[in-house]
Amino acid sequence: MRFLLPLFIVISACAAEPDWNAINQETLKHYTNLVKIDTSGAPNFEAPAVAYLKSVLEAEGIPVQVFAQDPKRPNLVARIKGNGSKKAILIMAHTDVVGVQPDKWSHPPFSADLVDGFLYGRGTVDDKDNVTAGLMTMLLLKRQNVILDRDVIFLAEAGEEGTPSLGIQFMVENHWPEIEAEYCLAEGGGVYARGGKISRMLVGTTEKVPYTIRMVAHGTSGHGSRPLPDNAIARLSNAISRVASWQPPMRLNDTTRTYFERLATISTPEEAARYNGISNPARSEAIQSYFREKETMHWSMLRTSISPTMLQAGFRRNVIPSEAEATLDVRALPDEDMVAFVAQMKKIANEPGVEIIAPERSHRVAAKPSSITTEMFRVLESTQKKIYPGAITIPTMATGASDKVFLQAKGVNCYGFGPLLDEEDAEKGFAAHSDQERLREKELYRFTQFNWEAVRTIAAH
Numbered sequence: 001m002r003f004l005l006p007l008f009i010v011i012s013a014c015a016a017e018p019d020w021n022a023i024n025q026e027t028l029k030h031y032t033n034l035v036k037i038d039t040s041g042a043p044n045f046e047a048p049a050v051a052y053l054k055s056v057l058e059a060e061g062i063p064v065q066v067f068a069q070d071p072k073r074p075n076l077v078a079r080i081k082g083n084g085s086k087k088a089i090l091i092m093a094h095t096d097v098v099g100v101q102p103d104k105w106s107h108p109p110f111s112a113d114l115v116d117g118f119l120y121g122r123g124t125v126d127d128k129d130n131v132t133a134g135l136m137t138m139l140l141l142k143r144q145n146v147i148l149d150r151d152v153i154f155l156a157e158a159g160e161e162g163t164p165s166l167g168i169q170f171m172v173e174n175h176w177p178e179i180e181a182e183y184c185l186a187e188g189g190g191v192y193a194r195g196g197k198i199s200r201m202l203v204g205t206t207e208k209v210p211y212t213i214r215m216v217a218h219g220t221s222g223h224g225s226r227p228l229p230d231n232a233i234a235r236l237s238n239a240i241s242r243v244a245s246w247q248p249p250m251r252l253n254d255t256t257r258t259y260f261e262r263l264a265t266i267s268t269p270e271e272a273a274r275y276n277g278i279s280n281p282a283r284s285e286a287i288q289s290y291f292r293e294k295e296t297m298h299w300s301m302l303r304t305s306i307s308p309t310m311l312q313a314g315f316r317r318n319v320i321p322s323e324a325e326a327t328l329d330v331r332a333l334p335d336e337d338m339v340a341f342v343a344q345m346k347k348i349a350n351e352p353g354v355e356i357i358a359p360e361r362s363h364r365v366a367a368k369p370s371s372i373t374t375e376m377f378r379v380l381e382s383t384q385k386k387i388y389p390g391a392i393t394i395p396t397m398a399t400g401a402s403d404k405v406f407l408q409a410k411g412v413n414c415y416g417f418g419p420l421l422d423e424e425d426a427e428k429g430f431a432a433h434s435d436q437e438r439l440r441e442k443e444l445y446r447f448t449q450f451n452w453e454a455v456r457t458i459a460a461h
């Protein structure tokens, strides 16, 4: 076999494009195998998925390291070296999935059934699509012998769904040199089509910062038959009602400003007028009221938001309790001054005997939005034009939280993306975390091609 080697090198150096028919078959095999591995929790957690990825990468000659705080919750890192003239790029994806209620699924959750062009199963769009696309990009870079200006790192992380302390946080705090990069690509975006018509690729560049804030009312306790003017439950209700109906001030950042500007260009004239009128003093109030009613995500994207989510008060029907408590889910803009915001909340609540107790910092981290003027963002945009023609690229701020913020807090410019989904699918109950998850088979292939194209463009010499 030795005499074949030089010939192989000559061929691979000339091989500009992978053979996509063969690659698609391989992509389908890995994706199917990964979806079939139940990584939703006990007894095995992410370990079998990591073992699978490790064997595939090592068979290709790509070195792999595994880091774990808990051996059942491992994180895998693979690296293909570049010439070091540019700083690394990190492709990250999580191997864990959220739990399932199997009886609610018409295609069993770990079946990876392929029916009428769709692949079904837990994790098909969260996040085994990104795991598979990242894996394939690594295999292709190695196989095509691509000369790289920067290292390409692949991180398959554990615990994204609720235990980042074992996953991304563990990696950032204990193994930072293994994953340090200039850019990272992760989940948290995607391409959208409605009625089969492609419209936009959303790229996640930032997210809101969650705070759990407690509101505690105090009053005199007594017999329920003799109403008291300082009833703790009544005080709490007044305070909640004022705070929940308050509209905190609106503020745009680079991401959200660009988001609304670009969204307007693909919207109906009526919608476009709203998206373009947000900062117009004459129209802003009416537009925000419309969002509050009809486009709640957009209302939340404009401000730090407050949702009362839990109540705790009373223990007997004839006893006035001396204390009542509410939990508020507050989602702050990335640059919010929380001390000032909480002080403002107290003024708005304007109720005696009510305290607002805020943690000093979020249970997540806060980070500046990733820049939308970097080479990476431009590459994502140009790759989108090539792979998803007919769409436009729009940066976006998530109202929820994701793992890439831990890297953004270390100064990495991270971008969230994902495969093409039919907008109707979420309405039909096929979204991530729902009782059915699915991805179009051909969109798995297109997404893999997108991932490969974007990484090759930013990293190849």
Ligand SMILES: [Zn+2]
Residues within 6 Å of the ligand: 094, 126, 127, 160, 187
């Ligand atoms: Zn996810």
